[in-house]
Amino acid sequence: MKGEQEYLTALYTRLDRLREHTQDRLDQVLHAAGLGHQGLSERDTTAAELSRRLGQLHSVENGLCFGRLTMTDGRRLAIGRIGILAEDHESDPPLIDWRAPAARPFYAATGARTEGVRIRRHLLTSGRTVTAVRDEELGAGAVAGESGGPALLEALNAPRTGRMNDIVATIQAEQDAVIRSPRAGVLVVQGGPGTGKTAVALHRAAYLLYTHRERLAREVVLVVGPGTAFLRYIGEVLPSLGESGMLLATPAELYPGITADRPEDPRTAAIKGTAAMAGVIAAALHERQWLPEDVLEIDHEGEILRLDRATAERLRRRVREEGLPHNEAAPLHRALVIDALAHGIADRLGAGVLAPDLPETDLPQTAAPAVDGEAADDPYGDAPREDAPLISEDELEDIRAELRDNPRVSAALRRLWPPLTPQRLLTDLFASPDRLAAAAPQLTAGERELLLRAPGGGWSPSDVALLDEAAELLGADDRAEREAAAAEHAERLRLAQEALDVAYGSRETEHDDGSDPESLHAFDVLDAETLAGRYAEEDHRTPAERAAADRTWAFGHIVVDEAQELSAMTWRLLVRRCPARSMTLVGDIAQTSAPGGARSWAHTLDPHLGGRWRITELTVNYRLPAEIAAPAAEVLHAIDPALRAPRAVRSTGVPPWHRTVPAAALATEAARAVAGERAAHPAGTAAVIAPPAWLPALTAAVGALPRVSVVDPRTAKGLEYDIVIVVDPHSMAPADRYVALTRATQRLGLLSPSRAD
Numbered sequence: 001m002k003g004e005q006e007y008l009t010a011l012y013t014r015l016d017r018l019r020e021h022t023q024d025r026l027d028q029v030l031h032a033a034g035l036g037h038q039g040l041s042e043r044d045t046t047a048a049e050l051s052r053r054l055g056q057l058h059s060v061e062n063g064l065c066f067g068r069l070t071m072t073d074g075r076r077l078a079i080g081r082i083g084i085l086a087e088d089h090e091s092d093p094p095l096i097d098w099r100a101p102a103a104r105p106f107y108a109a110t111g112a113r114t115e116g117v118r119i120r121r122h123l124l125t126s127g128r129t130v131t132a133v134r135d136e137e138l139g140a141g142a143v144a145g146e147s148g149g150p151a152l153l154e155a156l157n158a159p160r161t162g163r164m165n166d167i168v169a170t171i172q173a174e175q176d177a178v179i180r181s182p183r184a185g186v187l188v189v190q191g192g193p194g195t196g197k198t199a200v201a202l203h204r205a206a207y208l209l210y211t212h213r214e215r216l217a218r219e220v221v222l223v224v225g226p227g228t229a230f231l232r233y234i235g236e237v238l239p240s241l242g243e244s245g246m247l248l249a250t251p252a253e254l255y256p257g258i259t260a261d262r263p264e265d266p267r268t269a270a271i272k273g274t275a276a277m278a279g280v281i282a283a284a285l286h287e288r289q290w291l292p293e294d295v296l297e298i299d300h301e302g303e304i305l306r307l308d309r310a311t312a313e314r315l316r317r318r319v320r321e322e323g324l325p326h327n328e329a330a331p332l333h334r335a336l337v338i339d340a341l342a343h344g345i346a347d348r349l350g351a352g353v354l355a356p357d358l359p360e361t362d363l364p365q366t367a368a369p370a371v372d373g374e375a376a377d378d379p380y381g382d383a384p385r386e387d388a389p390l391i392s393e394d395e396l397e398d399i400r401a402e403l404r405d406n407p408r409v410s411a412a413l414r415r416l417w418p419p420l421t422p423q424r425l426l427t428d429l430f431a432s433p434d435r436l437a438a439a440a441p442q443l444t445a446g447e448r449e450l451l452l453r454a455p456g457g458g459w460s461p462s463d464v465a466l467l468d469e470a471a472e473l474l475g476a477d478d479r480a481e482r483e484a485a486a487a488e489h490a491e492r493l494r495l496a497q498e499a500l501d502v503a504y505g506s507r508e509t510e511h512d513d514g515s516d517p518e519s520l521h522a523f524d525v526l527d528a529e530t531l532a533g534r535y536a537e538e539d540h541r542t543p544a545e546r547a548a549a550d551r552t553w554a555f556g557h558i559v560v561d562e563a564q565e566l567s568a569m570t571w572r573l574l575v576r577r578c579p580a581r582s583m584t585l586v587g588d589i590a591q592t593s594a595p596g597g598a599r600s601w602a603h604t605l606d607p608h609l610g611g612r613w614r615i616t617e618l619t620v621n622y623r624l625p626a627e628i629a630a631p632a633a634e635v636l637h638a639i640d641p642a643l644r645a646p647r648a649v650r651s652t653g654v655p656p657w658h659r660t661v662p663a664a665a666l667a668t669e670a671a672r673a674v675a676g677e678r679a680a681h682p683a684g685t686a687a688v689i690a691p692p693a694w695l696p697a698l699t700a701a702v703g704a705l706p707r708v709s710v711v712d713p714r715t716a717k718g719l720e721y722d723i724v725i726v727v728d729p730h731s732m733a734p735a736d737r738y739v740a741l742t743r744a745t746q747r748l749g750l751l752s753p754s755r756a757d
């Protein structure tokens, strides 16, 4: 142990020096003077990288080095949270990053497959002091086993704090295989409660960031967890692994600019989660691309222009054929209608018009439509007419310009092809029984009734994927943004030209000063356009911040926890957000409680991924002691006899208990039970898990006790506590009961109301 302490002290000395050195470099970079535009941008990139590195060096203070391998060839390798290179950069590194290939045997070696390891040592530390070492002999004659041994059991028995810890020192072989699985493709990790799915998913994110740093730092890793309580619970794991650049979000947070916290009937949420809603939204949008009943009349300079239904329909079809998102197709629609009206006017003036070309600026080459359905036998309108054209193309263009300037024409165009936001489309759809009936004929009247709601009141979590779907169909209506950007650019151009004019005006003076007339000046090598570009404001947000604000961001990798809960509509959204299809999905189909959640992975994923995903299973339960795993396995059997319960690795000798009490006494009994269990096991956290109806009474009775949560099973999903009291388990749905029974690391009690109540 003395040798290990000396080694550890030397590592910390190195760490301190690296921190100082990195801080010095950062200071130098930040204070560098006289940089041009290019230099400033490079400086920002270097400063960001140095800041990241500095943050990482500070985050690994605890548990810097936690393992040592003594190989059969005599080499000795220290494994830690980060890699530290030898000072000469050539000798063996004094500390190997746990994610480096050289560290793999620390996790993967077993007695049966030693991978060249003779002794695996776990170093237990407190601050910078070694408190214990635990050795596992893996050589000949050793008992076959996974990594961890006593160190694992100590970690599993440690009291919980309410925040998840990293497991970097005790990752097990089957978990390691998942963590290091190749980045490409979609990997599903199925595992029962407590098999370490969340831990594995987060360590995998850290592994991928290490292995594909450059790409993933730029493209960002998105980690999706079921709720904000859960994200708080896992929030410290990645920073403790020195990783901070990823984006953590709940499914409700995936539409930038929307706070989706409106309460909703679960039946409504279930309908909104079904894949059929994609068709409903598409149909709702089609309905908005309006046609007049018979003829649309438009007042234009004292005349009535007439656009009949057949023509409007033909133009609409022509625009739809382009396959553009609705808002992006609006200019084409506008140009076609204006052209049709212009030809109508020309015809009325008594002149035929010869195959006019459409204005090149506005739209792709396309045929001119005619008004009043005249061109039925000339669908493309490009056959020469018998009567010679009396109106020139210039005159026709004047007519088009007048039409474009007429607010009534604009109003008619907005009616035919309205500019729409996703919010408007959905608000109008859900507010109107008629619109719902037209867009969703396949739903029953009762289902449509559930979707109906008055405008206003905000958005619910299930609206998020629908808004995203609508945004996808609508495309950007970024006219205002483009106009603002153009104005800004013009202003920059003006300033740049002014600057160049000043430079040019001062050239004589420079010559008088004796400067070389042959030397180059700014105005020789730069034009205003280039200079303006250099003045353009830079985006100083981190990639994760930019990704959070951008609905169309393409993530480099997506990790989804509790993946079994996601609806089909949310899967559509996530698949769109990851065009590279590089994902890690962890979950347990036995714990599905969301009505639209997964009953089978194939059934859930195939519609979105077409079979292009691979699955692996975690089989060991690290949370539950064997005593609690047994009754949990009975519940699992009731859910699906084909499902296998994970194997528990430890035992506490404390069996769970079950008591029945009068309903009126249930809350006080729960408080008493918590206090009793606390007396027997004082450290760590406790929870009372109960159906929602019981929560107010239980909160009143138990809420004042320290370190005790009162939650329903769905909130408890993914979380864990040292002590758990489950109230009224038999009124819970089987999946909820299974979740409730699988949250305790040490002690479990069940309290049921007596039947007479």
Ligand SMILES: Nc1ncnc2c1ncn2[C@@H]1O[C@H](COP(=O)(O)OP(=O)(O)OP(=O)(O)O)[C@@H](O)[C@H]1O
Pocket (backbone or CB within 6 Å): 152, 155, 156, 164, 165, 166, 167, 170, 171, 172, 175, 191, 192, 193, 194, 195, 196, 197, 198, 199, 200, 588, 622, 623, 717, 718, 719, 720, 742
């Ligand atoms: N290799 C390990 N070393 C130490 N602790 C571990 C290890 N694997 C898992 N754990 C611990 O086991 C507990 C359960 O892990 P985790 O929450 O990741 O399981 P899960 O499969 O996501 O469970 P659930 O399905 O209930 O969400 C956590 O406290 C975790 O830190």
